[in-house]
Amino acid sequence: MAPRIVQIIASVLIGTFVILPLLAVWRQAEGTNSLGPADWSALRFTILQASLSAVLSCVLAVPLARALSRARFFGRDLIIKLLGAPFILPVIVAILGLIAVFGHNGWINLGLKSLGLGGFSIYGLHGILLAHIFFNLPLATRLILLGWETIPKERLRLSQSLAFTPVSRFCLIEWPMLKTVIPSALVVIFVICLSSFTVALALGGGPKSTTLELAIYQAFRFEFDFEKAAILGLMQMCLSLAAAYLALVFALTDQLGIGLDRNIHFGSLPIWQNIVDGVVIMLALMFLGLPLFLVLVNGLSSIASLPLPIWMAALRSVLIALGATALCLLIALSLLSRSGEVLATLGIAVSPLVLGTGLFLMARPFVNPFEISLAVTLLVNTLMALPFAVRILRPEMIQINANFNRLSLALGMSRLGWVRWVVWPRLRRPLGFAAGLTAALSIGDLGVIALFGDAERATLPLKLYQLMGSYRMEQAAGCASLLLLLSFGFFWIFDMWGRRNA
Amino acid sequence: MKYFTFAAGLLSASMTLAQTPTLIIYAPDYFASEWGPGPSIEAAFEESCSCDLQFKTGDVLSRIILEGANTQADVVIGFNTDVTKKARETGLFVAHGQDNAQLTLPIDWSDDVFLPFNYSHTAFIYNTEKVSNPPSSFDELVNSNTELSLVIQDPRSSISGLALVLWVKAIYGDQAEAVWEKLAPKILTVTKGWSESYGLFSEGEADMVLSYTTSPAYHIMVEGDLSKKAVIFPEGHYFMVELAAKVANTDMPELADAFLGFIMTERFQKLIPEGNWSLPAALPKSQWPRAFQELPLPEKVLFYSEQQAASLRKDTIEEWRRALSK
Structure with missing residues (x-):
C-alpha cells in the first residue's frame, strides 16, 4: 500500500539496525573458545523446545479461536481483550505467577494434596512448554481469530443452507483459512521461543534445559568472548529466517473468492456446540487468567506506597511505549508484503543482548551511548514488535485488496479516497490490536536499558529488577502489579479504539 | 515571564x-x-x-x-x-x-x-517456620534423606552460582562431581540470577536458597523478621x-x-x-x-585465588553440568 520508496527506506532501516550490530559485535573478535559439544546440545534443545512450543500453542489456539469467533455472550469482548495480556509480562513476573498456580505450593498442588492425590512438578520440559503456551496462546488465538473474521460471511451462510456437517465445514471453509494464518503464527512463536532463557532455565529445572541464549549470555558476561557470542547470535538468526522462509512457502493464499464484506446473523447454534465452546473458553480463561490475577492481587496493596522514582520510571516507560507504537505502525504499514514479513522477523531473530551491544558499539564513535539509551530502547522495542504488527495487519490487507481493488479501479477512486473509504475502516481493527500489542510489549520489556542504562534513565521493568535485587520483594510485587495495569491499560485503550464501530 | x-x-x-x-x-x-x-x-x-x-x-x-x-x-x-x-x-x-x-x-x-x-560468604538461607531441623554440615545436606528442596543459580550466568561450584570444589575436590550427583534430586531448579532464586524462595516454593551469610540482616533490620537464617557449615563457606x-x-x-x-x-x-x-x-x-x-558467620573461610579460580572454572562448571543433566 505504501509507495515503493517508503518500502525501500523501511527495509534498509531494518537491515541497518539488525545486521550491522551483529557485525559490530563480530568485529570485536577476541574469541578463544570454539563451539563445544555443550553448545551443540544447547542448539538441539533450543530447536526442540521452540518447535514444540509453537506447535502446541497454535494447535490449542484453533479450538479457542473458533469458540470465540462464533460464541455470543456477555463479556466476550472483554475476554478477547484479556487475551492480549500474558504475552506482555516481564518473564520474572510471569514465572512467579505460574509458580503460584502450578508450583509446589501452588493452587493445583494444594488442591491435589487436599484430595489425597500425589503432587505434580512443574519443572522439566513440560514446565517450559506450559510457560511458553501461557505466553503465546493468547497471541496465536488473536492471530487466528483475525483470520476467522476475514472469512466472507456469505461462505458460512452457504455452508449453513447446504447443511454442511461440522467436518466438511472445517475441511472446506475453515481449513483453507487456517492454512493461510497458522504458518505465520507458528513462525513468530518459534522465533520468540528461540531466545527464551530465563523461563527455560527456571522452569526447565536445570542445565538439561540450556538454550542458545544462555550460551550467548555466558560468552558475553563471563568469557568476554564476543566472537562466539556473534556466531551464536548468527545461528539464532539463521534459524529464525529459515523458519520465516518455510512459512512463506507453505502459507498459500486463500483462493476461494471474495464476499460482500457485511455482517450476517446466523441464528442460534445447537446447544451442544454452545456447551463445548463454553468449556473451551472457561478452561483457557482459567489457565491464562489465574496466574495474572494472582500477580495483580499480590502487589495491589503496595502500589499506593511505591516511591516517586518508580512513578517516574513508569512515566518514562509509557513515553517510550507510545513512541515505539507510532514508529512500529509506520514501518509495519510499509512492509505488508511477503518479503516484508520475512524482513520484519529479523527484529526478533537476533538476540537482544547481541543487538543491544552492537548498537552500543555503533553509536559510541558518534555520541555518548548513555545519552541515547532511551532512544535505543525505543528503537529496539519497535523492531521487536514489528513482526507481530506485520502479521496482524497483512491478512486483512490482502483481503481488502482482493475484495475491493477491482471495484475501486472501476470507480476510478483516488488514492486518498481508497485509503479513507476502503482501507481505513477495515484496517482499523487490526491496527488497534497491533498498536495495543506494541505498546504493552514495550512497557514490559527490560531489554537493552539493562545493558547501558544509568540510574536517571531507568524504566519500570528495570526498577522491578532493582527492587528484587535488593531484597524488596513486596515493593517488587507492587511494581509488577503497576506494570500489569499499565501494559494492560494501554493494550485496552488501543484495542478499544480499533474495535469501536468495527 | x-x-x-x-x-x-x-x-x-x-x-x-x-x-x-x-x-x-x-x-x-x-x-x-x-x-x-x-x-x-x-x-x-x-x-x-x-x-x-x-x-x-x-x-x-x-x-x-x-x-x-x-x-x-x-x-x-x-x-x-x-x-x-x-x-x-x-x-x-x-x-x-x-x-x-x-x-x-x-x-x-x-x-x-x-x-x-x-x-560476604555463600550460604543457604532457610525459613525457620518451614524447616525445623536444617542440616548441620554440608555433608549432612548432601547425604540426608529428608526432603529438602533447594533453588540455586546457574554458574554460567551468575556470580553466586559460580561461587557455589567453587565452594563445592573447595570442600570436596575430586569428589565434587559425585557430590553434585547426590545433590541433584534435591535441587528444585536452577535460575539465571540471584533475584529469580530469591523470589522463588520468598514465595515459599523451595526450602532453601543459595544466597549470602548476610541475607538475614535485611529481613531482621528492615522487616523485623527473624525467621530467615543462614545454615553455617563447619566445612567452611566460600568467600565473596x-x-x-x-x-x-x-x-x-x-x-x-x-x-x-x-x-x-x-x-x-x-x-x-x-x-x-x-x-x-x-x-x-x-x-x-x-x-x-549478631549474624552467625562461618569460622572457616574458603577462597581460591584468581589464578586458581580461573584454572578450575571451566572444569567445575562442566562437572556441575554433567551431574545435573543426568
Whole structure:
C-alpha cells in the first residue's frame, strides 16, 4: 500500500539496525573458545523446545479461536481483550505467577494434596512448554481469530443452507483459512521461543534445559568472548529466517473468492456446540487468567506506597511505549508484503543482548551511548514488535485488496479516497490490536536499558529488577502489579479504539 | 515571564554544573539504584570533593572491555574476584594506592590493583517456620534423606552460582562431581540470577536458597523478621568480595585517587551494611550495626585465588553440568 520508496527506506532501516550490530559485535573478535559439544546440545534443545512450543500453542489456539469467533455472550469482548495480556509480562513476573498456580505450593498442588492425590512438578520440559503456551496462546488465538473474521460471511451462510456437517465445514471453509494464518503464527512463536532463557532455565529445572541464549549470555558476561557470542547470535538468526522462509512457502493464499464484506446473523447454534465452546473458553480463561490475577492481587496493596522514582520510571516507560507504537505502525504499514514479513522477523531473530551491544558499539564513535539509551530502547522495542504488527495487519490487507481493488479501479477512486473509504475502516481493527500489542510489549520489556542504562534513565521493568535485587520483594510485587495495569491499560485503550464501530 | 526566569535559572544551573569536574564511576545496577548504597555514597563524597559524582550502570567489565582505552570511566566499583583475572589482563587498571593493612577481611589481601570494599560468604538461607531441623554440615545436606528442596543459580550466568561450584570444589575436590550427583534430586531448579532464586524462595516454593551469610540482616533490620537464617557449615563457606579499581586512562586521576581513599574511610564503610547488605571490608566488627554483629558467620573461610579460580572454572562448571543433566 505504501509507495515503493517508503518500502525501500523501511527495509534498509531494518537491515541497518539488525545486521550491522551483529557485525559490530563480530568485529570485536577476541574469541578463544570454539563451539563445544555443550553448545551443540544447547542448539538441539533450543530447536526442540521452540518447535514444540509453537506447535502446541497454535494447535490449542484453533479450538479457542473458533469458540470465540462464533460464541455470543456477555463479556466476550472483554475476554478477547484479556487475551492480549500474558504475552506482555516481564518473564520474572510471569514465572512467579505460574509458580503460584502450578508450583509446589501452588493452587493445583494444594488442591491435589487436599484430595489425597500425589503432587505434580512443574519443572522439566513440560514446565517450559506450559510457560511458553501461557505466553503465546493468547497471541496465536488473536492471530487466528483475525483470520476467522476475514472469512466472507456469505461462505458460512452457504455452508449453513447446504447443511454442511461440522467436518466438511472445517475441511472446506475453515481449513483453507487456517492454512493461510497458522504458518505465520507458528513462525513468530518459534522465533520468540528461540531466545527464551530465563523461563527455560527456571522452569526447565536445570542445565538439561540450556538454550542458545544462555550460551550467548555466558560468552558475553563471563568469557568476554564476543566472537562466539556473534556466531551464536548468527545461528539464532539463521534459524529464525529459515523458519520465516518455510512459512512463506507453505502459507498459500486463500483462493476461494471474495464476499460482500457485511455482517450476517446466523441464528442460534445447537446447544451442544454452545456447551463445548463454553468449556473451551472457561478452561483457557482459567489457565491464562489465574496466574495474572494472582500477580495483580499480590502487589495491589503496595502500589499506593511505591516511591516517586518508580512513578517516574513508569512515566518514562509509557513515553517510550507510545513512541515505539507510532514508529512500529509506520514501518509495519510499509512492509505488508511477503518479503516484508520475512524482513520484519529479523527484529526478533537476533538476540537482544547481541543487538543491544552492537548498537552500543555503533553509536559510541558518534555520541555518548548513555545519552541515547532511551532512544535505543525505543528503537529496539519497535523492531521487536514489528513482526507481530506485520502479521496482524497483512491478512486483512490482502483481503481488502482482493475484495475491493477491482471495484475501486472501476470507480476510478483516488488514492486518498481508497485509503479513507476502503482501507481505513477495515484496517482499523487490526491496527488497534497491533498498536495495543506494541505498546504493552514495550512497557514490559527490560531489554537493552539493562545493558547501558544509568540510574536517571531507568524504566519500570528495570526498577522491578532493582527492587528484587535488593531484597524488596513486596515493593517488587507492587511494581509488577503497576506494570500489569499499565501494559494492560494501554493494550485496552488501543484495542478499544480499533474495535469501536468495527 | 515566569517560564523565562525558570529557563534562565535552569541554564545557569547547568552552566555552573559544567564547570565542576565530573567523576564517572561504572557500577552494577544494584549498587547505584535508590535501594543500593550508591546515592548515599555519592552524597557523602560530593560533600568534600567539590565535584559531581556520576554512577553509570550496566555490565561493568563487558562494557569496559568493549570500550577499551577510550572508556569514560574514572573508577569502577563492583567487580568480583571471578572476573579480576580478565580485568587485570586488559591492562586498563592501575594500582589503587591504598594500604591493604587497613582491611578487616577474614583472609589476607595483597592485591594492589583491586581494592575490596565489602564481602560476604555463600550460604543457604532457610525459613525457620518451614524447616525445623536444617542440616548441620554440608555433608549432612548432601547425604540426608529428608526432603529438602533447594533453588540455586546457574554458574554460567551468575556470580553466586559460580561461587557455589567453587565452594563445592573447595570442600570436596575430586569428589565434587559425585557430590553434585547426590545433590541433584534435591535441587528444585536452577535460575539465571540471584533475584529469580530469591523470589522463588520468598514465595515459599523451595526450602532453601543459595544466597549470602548476610541475607538475614535485611529481613531482621528492615522487616523485623527473624525467621530467615543462614545454615553455617563447619566445612567452611566460600568467600565473596566486591572490589573497586582505578582506570589507567582516567582524566581525573586526583579525584579517582580521592574516591579510592574515601572507600577506606569509616564514613564509606558505615554506609555498606545497610546499603549493600554486606560486611564492610575495612571496619572493625565492633562498629558494625548490631544485627550484623549478631549474624552467625562461618569460622572457616574458603577462597581460591584468581589464578586458581580461573584454572578450575571451566572444569567445575562442566562437572556441575554433567551431574545435573543426568
